[in-house]
Amino acid sequence: MAQTTTAPAEVDERRPPTELFRHLRSGPTGLRSRDAARRLTVYGPNELSRRHTRHWPRQLLAQFTQPLAVLLMIAAVLAWAGHSPALAAAVVAVILLNAAFAFVQEQQAERAVEALAAFLPLSARVLRDGVLVEAPARDLVPGDVIEIAEGDRVCADARLIDGSVAVDLSALNGESVPAVRAADTALVPGPLLEARELVFSGTSCTAGQARAVVTHTGMHTEIGRIAALSQRGRAEMSPLERQVRRATWIIAAVAVTAGAAFLPIGVLAGLGWAAAISFAIGLIVANVPEGLLPTITLALAAGVRELARAGAVVKRLSAVETLGSTTVICTDKTGTLTENRMRVTRLWLTGGERDATTVRDDGPARALALAAATCTTAHPSGDGAPADSGDPTELALIHLAAAIGVPVRATARDAARTGLYAFDPRTKRMSTVTGGRLHTKGAPESVLPLCTRVHDGSGRPVGLTDTVRAEVLAAEDRYAHAGLRVLAVAERVAGADLLAAGRETAETGLTLLGLVAMVDPPREAVPAAVADAHRAGITVHVITGDYGATAATIAAEVGIGDGQQRVVTGAELDAMGDAELDHLLEEGREIVFARSSPEGKLRVCEALRSHGHIVAMTGDGVNDAPALRRADIGVAMGRSGTDVAREAATMVLTDDNFATIVRAVEAGRRVFDNVRKFVLYIFAHAVPEVVPFLIFAWSGGAVPLPLTVLQILAIDLGTETLPALALGRERAEPGLMSRPPRSPKAGVIDRRLLWRAWGLLGLTSAVLVTAGFFWSLWRAGWQPGVTLPAADYARATTMTFAGIVACQIGTAFASRTDHAALRTIGVFSNRLLLGGIAFELVFAAALIYLPPLQAVFGTAALSGAALAFLAPFPVLVWGVDELYRARVRRRGTGIRPEEAPSCESATS
Numbered sequence: 001m002a003q004t005t006t007a008p009a010e011v012d013e014r015r016p017p018t019e020l021f022r023h024l025r026s027g028p029t030g031l032r033s034r035d036a037a038r039r040l041t042v043y044g045p046n047e048l049s050r051r052h053t054r055h056w057p058r059q060l061l062a063q064f065t066q067p068l069a070v071l072l073m074i075a076a077v078l079a080w081a082g083h084s085p086a087l088a089a090a091v092v093a094v095i096l097l098n099a100a101f102a103f104v105q106e107q108q109a110e111r112a113v114e115a116l117a118a119f120l121p122l123s124a125r126v127l128r129d130g131v132l133v134e135a136p137a138r139d140l141v142p143g144d145v146i147e148i149a150e151g152d153r154v155c156a157d158a159r160l161i162d163g164s165v166a167v168d169l170s171a172l173n174g175e176s177v178p179a180v181r182a183a184d185t186a187l188v189p190g191p192l193l194e195a196r197e198l199v200f201s202g203t204s205c206t207a208g209q210a211r212a213v214v215t216h217t218g219m220h221t222e223i224g225r226i227a228a229l230s231q232r233g234r235a236e237m238s239p240l241e242r243q244v245r246r247a248t249w250i251i252a253a254v255a256v257t258a259g260a261a262f263l264p265i266g267v268l269a270g271l272g273w274a275a276a277i278s279f280a281i282g283l284i285v286a287n288v289p290e291g292l293l294p295t296i297t298l299a300l301a302a303g304v305r306e307l308a309r310a311g312a313v314v315k316r317l318s319a320v321e322t323l324g325s326t327t328v329i330c331t332d333k334t335g336t337l338t339e340n341r342m343r344v345t346r347l348w349l350t351g352g353e354r355d356a357t358t359v360r361d362d363g364p365a366r367a368l369a370l371a372a373a374t375c376t377t378a379h380p381s382g383d384g385a386p387a388d389s390g391d392p393t394e395l396a397l398i399h400l401a402a403a404i405g406v407p408v409r410a411t412a413r414d415a416a417r418t419g420l421y422a423f424d425p426r427t428k429r430m431s432t433v434t435g436g437r438l439h440t441k442g443a444p445e446s447v448l449p450l451c452t453r454v455h456d457g458s459g460r461p462v463g464l465t466d467t468v469r470a471e472v473l474a475a476e477d478r479y480a481h482a483g484l485r486v487l488a489v490a491e492r493v494a495g496a497d498l499l500a501a502g503r504e505t506a507e508t509g510l511t512l513l514g515l516v517a518m519v520d521p522p523r524e525a526v527p528a529a530v531a532d533a534h535r536a537g538i539t540v541h542v543i544t545g546d547y548g549a550t551a552a553t554i555a556a557e558v559g560i561g562d563g564q565q566r567v568v569t570g571a572e573l574d575a576m577g578d579a580e581l582d583h584l585l586e587e588g589r590e591i592v593f594a595r596s597s598p599e600g601k602l603r604v605c606e607a608l609r610s611h612g613h614i615v616a617m618t619g620d621g622v623n624d625a626p627a628l629r630r631a632d633i634g635v636a637m638g639r640s641g642t643d644v645a646r647e648a649a650t651m652v653l654t655d656d657n658f659a660t661i662v663r664a665v666e667a668g669r670r671v672f673d674n675v676r677k678f679v680l681y682i683f684a685h686a687v688p689e690v691v692p693f694l695i696f697a698w699s700g701g702a703v704p705l706p707l708t709v710l711q712i713l714a715i716d717l718g719t720e721t722l723p724a725l726a727l728g729r730e731r732a733e734p735g736l737m738s739r740p741p742r743s744p745k746a747g748v749i750d751r752r753l754l755w756r757a758w759g760l761l762g763l764t765s766a767v768l769v770t771a772g773f774f775w776s777l778w779r780a781g782w783q784p785g786v787t788l789p790a791a792d793y794a795r796a797t798t799m800t801f802a803g804i805v806a807c808q809i810g811t812a813f814a815s816r817t818d819h820a821a822l823r824t825i826g827v828f829s830n831r832l833l834l835g836g837i838a839f840e841l842v843f844a845a846a847l848i849y850l851p852p853l854q855a856v857f858g859t860a861a862l863s864g865a866a867l868a869f870l871a872p873f874p875v876l877v878w879g880v881d882e883l884y885r886a887r888v889r890r891r892g893t894g895i896r897p898e899e900a901p902s903c904e905s906a907t908s
């Protein structure tokens, strides 16, 4: 991270704005672009430096103080004390290599998460050359004039010069109640954080709109100072990592117990204490899965990186695994299911309906369009903004006005406006005051009760009768059933003081001008994504602020619901008791919650969670933050959402697309599956390593030891690691999204995995390896109890070593799928695995055929016949597992519930 290079010359934000402007060499219209660029090189980018590089020596050191590393160190000391310097050196090598490996993996995982910041650049609205533009927050400099509005994160310390806002200061003072900040010309007394005229970087705006001049950026802001003092805490462990750590400990304990038990057995079998100790140490070192945890962390980090590329930025590693067990997605409609590209197609006026695409010289239609376009804050491209900015609903109204001959220029509109009552997601309407006229637009049910009059066919205001009210609502219903979004537009002419007397007073006695109805087509990829979600056993509820019929029509178009849409309005939801809501949700039908409030969203989320569902919930407004925090996966929109929603969410969609949520669920499932794959692979090798020792022990030493300690370590370190890593990158296997969600309680290591690892793959390998060993003994003319010549013994142990390596290749291929046949994913489709196996073979060949290594590892060259004996091993190991998986598929049910074949109907 870049750091600020120079402190801004002592800026005193307490001075009145005029003095402050003089001091900052700026003004109410902000800076010129060239000046801002120059200042950027002087002050540095507006970012907090992370300084994480300083911690790396400590992180590296921590690898050696991990309990498992300490255990291995004790083993090394014992080996040294037991006069086995070669073994001690080998164990030390294991410790060093593992520490380096884990360190690199952790760094990579950390970097992957930090790199996500680049996917979510904060931006700010700033005046440059007198024009309001959207710029990256890192480019802000002291002297810039910025605009802050509801939902924005404040990106720099600044003094308000116009307007007022409510800000959430909890990042700075822990206070969760928003504080009001307003522009004032007076000097500011008292503590800085309490000053009414100042806003601070890291806080967020929960209501209002204001302009402010930037006084401090980067590490010179208040939050920068706090960041400089405090260190970042360690990332929390995910449930998966916790589970694996527990399993690692259990296996380590088993390995230590087995090693300790081997001691007396080895001595009794005639090994002698020194040899018995060294073998016991070998057994422990080989079976302690010290590399497992960092490998899993890296697999999760790789998942995070991949999700980010697919358009879903998650903020913590654990989100990847939670995503995989998602059972319910609660999605909003506008922009997520639909394109959020609105176009007005119909107008309703008392004189009759109009086709908005053809209407031109029509007085009442023009009055309606002009009022609607005046009551906006959006900026179309070229009109005060380089690209379209603001609410797409409003852009559609501005385009409508232009098309029918009453264009509204955004800059002139803003200049003429004397009051703004911002859009309120609860009342679902907004109003503006311009030239003694109040313009209101919003949901017809919200605007209509405020109206007392209506424009008649020739545009004259007349009394609003109940008949006309009913006609309006019927028109709304008609449009909504066609999937259109409907807004009512009204106005009021009154004295300036009345219109400025507060929202409640101003928004009364309105005259209805008409309705506008707009299309917002569903996104192309959504129907297929909904079908995928259904196949994967995921229920999709729609929770939208829009009208019931509109939402129900769009839901039906994309395949949500069973054809007869169940619509629950916000009012109905409010009237519903908890038991009734629980019952409704447990029916298993997909529901459209329309005209919903943020509180309703939170209630639905909590009810679903209390039934054990894993809920992914979308949201974009400031008021959605509580529901986003409460959901298992809060999903915010990267493009259209507010900064506040993005902060509260666990996952941010850079393309705002529903289909991306389903893709993220798929990625979550795949990462979890892949973790199981390499756990299976790593566990499986323990059996063929341990069984030969048991044979030695059981025979009371009559059968020689089939493997030397250094050969075990060579397998543990040299041949096994790369293929295991490659399994973490396996592609999704067919059927991944055709099974119901994994129960969040189901562990990564379950009975079926252990049975496959130890019972099937492990035992098959052990039988083959032992057969190879005895075959070699038999060829050397061995008899029980007879000591073999050294060369023959070396050949026999080499046969065991090579047998294990050969079986590992079979295990690696078998581990690639959980239940599908290998051919369905392609034998050669995982290039990394092929590379890992090639390395494994070269490494094993070097050990077997290079004389210096032969001397160290006690190996001997294998004959052609021996190699021919080993050649079928991989195919046999893989084949046994392939038959097992085929049997599970034929029976239709595995031991895990998620293998049930058909789950089209498993929607809840």
Ligand SMILES: Nc1ncnc2c1ncn2[C@@H]1O[C@H](COP(=O)(O)OP(=O)(O)OP(=O)(O)O)[C@@H](O)[C@H]1O
Binding pocket: 332, 333, 334, 335, 391, 393, 394, 423, 425, 428, 429, 430, 441, 442, 443, 444, 485, 486, 487, 543, 544, 545, 546, 547
């Ligand atoms: N800019 C606006 N000005 C006035 N009224 C609006 C505006 N935007 C939306 N509305 C009205 O408020 C209703 C709810 O809008 P809201 O933004 O809460 O939800 P939405 O965008 O329709 O749906 P979703 O919750 O799926 O994103 C709309 O149906 C419309 O009638």
